[in-house]
Amino acid sequence: MTPGPGHITWPPPELAVPPVQLPPTEPVTGSDDVRRYDGLSYATNSGYRARLLDLSVPPAAEPPGVVVWIHGGAWMEGDRRHPPPTVSADLLFGSLLRAGLAVATIDYRHAREAPFPAQLHDVKAAIRYLRHYAGQLAIDGTRIGVWGESAGGHLAALAGLTGAAHPSLEGAEGIAEGDTTVAAVVDWYGITDVGALLPDRPGPDDPFVTLLGGEPADRTSLAAAASPLNHGGAPAPPFLLMHGTHDTLVPIEHSERLAELLRAAGNHAELVAVPGAEHIFLNADVGPLVARSVAFLEHHLRP
Template sequence: MKAEPGRITWPPPDLAVPPVQLPPTAPAIGADGTRHYDGLSYATNSGYRPRLLDLSVPPAAAEPPAVVVWIHGGAWMEGDRRYPPPTVSADLLFGSLLRAGLAVATIDYRHAREAPFPAQLHDVKAAIRYLRHYAAPLGIDGMRIGVWGESAGGHLAALAGLTGAGNPSLEGTEGIADGDTTVAAVVDWYGITDVGELLPDKHGPDDPFVTFLGGDPADRPRLAAAASPVSYARSPAPPFLLVHGTHDTLVPFEQSERLAGLLRAAGNTAEVVAVPDAEHIFLNADVAPLVARSVTFLAQHLRRPTTD
C-alpha cells in the first residue's frame, strides 16, 4: 500500500524518540554498595546524539544524598562525561565525592560544532531538571544539587549557578521542559568568566570562541557578554569556590579573581584558591589537596538544613 502524498511525517509515530529515558528500576550495584545508573538519556533532539549522564549514588543512608553534577572541559569542542582531565584520576575525583556521602552525576553536552551557545548551557540545565524530576526513583535529594566543572565545564558551572532563575532564553526546553534549575553551590576550576575579554581580534575558522558563539561576527560582542558569568554576578547567588593556577596561560588567573570580586561586592560568598605556579588543568601542582578542598566545600554547602 502506497503512502498518500502529504501524509508522510518524520519521525514516523512508531519511531519517535521520547525526550528522556526513565530511570531503570534495577541499577548496577558495586561491591561497596554504590548504585550506578549508566548512560541515562536526559535529553534528545532530532538530528543530535542523545545527551547522556551517569549517576553514582553512595550506599543507602538514612536520607537521600545531595548530588554534584560534574561538567567536563574541552574548550566547548570536545570531552566526555566519563573522563576527568589527565591530571586527576576518576577515583580521586568522583570517588572522593562518593566517600563524602555525595551522589555524582557526570554529564555530556552538545559540543560547539554540534550547536553554538547557549545549547551547552541548555543541556546542563536539562540535566539538572532531569535529576530533580526523577530524584525519588533515583534515590537522591533533588533539592540539594551542586555543580562542579573544569575549564569549559567550569565556565558552564558558573553560568548554571548564576542563571538559575533568570533569562528564559538561557533555560532551554530540552528534555523535561519545565522545572527549577537553581543550584546550591558551585565549584569552578579555571573556567572562563569573561568571554569577551579573551575573544581574539582575528577569528580563524577553527577558533573555539568563534565556533562556540556562532552567529554574525558583528554580533559576537553581544553573544560573548551573554555567555559570560560576570554578566550575571549579582545577588542572590549560590556560594562559589574558584580554583585557578596562577600561571595559567590559557585562561588567566585574573578571570576567577574578577568574578569572585563581583560576587563578593554583591554580597555573595565567593572563595578563590590560587594554585602557585600551576598551568591549565593544574599542571605542576599536587591535585589531591585541591580535590579535597573542593569536596569539603560542596559537602558543607549541600548539607541538609538543620531544624531547631
C-alpha cells in the same frame, strides 16, 4: 497526497509527538554498595546524539545530595567519563562518593553540534532530570551542586548565576520545566569573560568563535550573554573558584574578577590561587585541591 511505496517520512506518525523523557533504568550495585546508573538519557532532539549522564549513588541512611560534574574541552571535545589528565577518576569522583555525595557526570552538546546557549541548556536539562526523578533515584533533589573545569567551569558558573530571570538561558531540553537552581558551585579555572578571549582574527577552529556562532557583528552581544561576569551581580549560591597563577590559557584574572563581583553583591565566594600552576593544574599537587573542593561541596550540600 499519499506518499507512494518506499517513500519515507520522518518522524513517522507514531513518533510525531515527542515522548516523555525516558525514566531511569535499573542501577547496578557494586561490591562497594554504590548504585550506578550508566548512560541515562536526560535529553533528546531529532538529529542530535542523545545527551547522557552517569549517576553513582553511595549507600546512605537518607537520600544524599548530588554533585553534577561538567567536563572541560574548550566546548569542542571531552567526555563525561574522563576528568582532565592531571586528576584520576577515583580521586575526583571517588572522593565525592566517600564523602557521602552522589555524583552525576554529564555529556553536553559540543560547539560544532550547536552554538551557545545549547551547552548551558543541556546542563540545566540534566539538573531538571535529576530533580524530576529524585525519588526514583533515591537522591535529594533539593541539594544539587555543580563542579566543572575549564569550559565546564564556565558552564558551572553560568548554571549557578542564571535562573528564572534569564528564560532564554533555561532552555526546554528533556524535561521542559522545573527548577534549575543549584546550592553550590565549584569552578576550576573557568572562563568568566568570553569577550576578553575572542581573537581579532580567528581561525576556522577557534573555540570561542565556534561556541558563539553567528555573524562577527553579533559576537559582542553573544559573548556578553555567555560571560558569567555579566550575571554575577545578583544573589548567587556559594562559589569556590580555583585557578593556577601561571595559567596561560585562561588567566587567573577571570576567577579574580568573578570572585570580586560576587562578594560585592553580598555573595559567598572563595578564591584559591594555586601557585605556579598552569591550566588543568599542571605543576600542582591536585590531591589537596580535590579535598578542599569536596569539603566545600559537602558543607554546602548537607541536609
